[in-house]
Amino acid sequence: GAVVSQHPSRVICKSGTSVKIECRSLDFQATTMFWYRQFPKQSLMLMATSNEGSKATYEQGVEKDKFLINHASLTLSTLTVTSAHPEDSSFYICSSHGRPTDTQYFGPGTRLTVL
């Protein structure tokens, strides 16, 4: 399967700071990446679809000004949580297609804790 990396794996920050999470596809070009959020013992909730070279498509209820997504190259998408608050503490995980199977492969996730 395809390999997707995510960095950092864990981050603790103070309330009000911004945190950037990187998602990289290591062995294929990803025109589309997806960002999910997961609370403990719950399912994954899609936040946005990241499109290379164009604006991200956000799901209903997700604040685009709070969760900034940049997909500047075919191998890198970034999610920036701006002015983070304790309620933003969650597990953030990205995924990408692995052509030609159309299977989605996931990064290892980033656990964000906002104090």
Place this chain on the structure above:
Amino acid sequence: AQKITQTQPGMFVQEKEAVTLDCTYDTSDPSYGLFWYKQPSSGEMIFLIYQGSYDQQNATEGRYSLNFQKARKSANLVISASQLGDSAMYFCAMRDSSNTGKLIFGQGTTLQVKP
């Protein structure tokens, strides 16, 4: 609207026994794809198996097989010869009909394998 339902929040199985995790789906799209992912406590999402709606045979990958009942709209995962390392959360997912490639996830089933 498309929907994925996993009705078993938690399941137990004895080591070396087989276990079936249920998944039902709802879609009006004639072409769709169904996925199963495993999420151990580390958080990574591990792709297990894929079934296309037009596939004639049930998908199999090692100890994993997918019992695809199209008329019943079910796509149950069967794990044979359970191992302690199979203890994890399991998610059933369906590719969204919007052709963006995004996945719709079920609520998940926590599987515990007893020694």
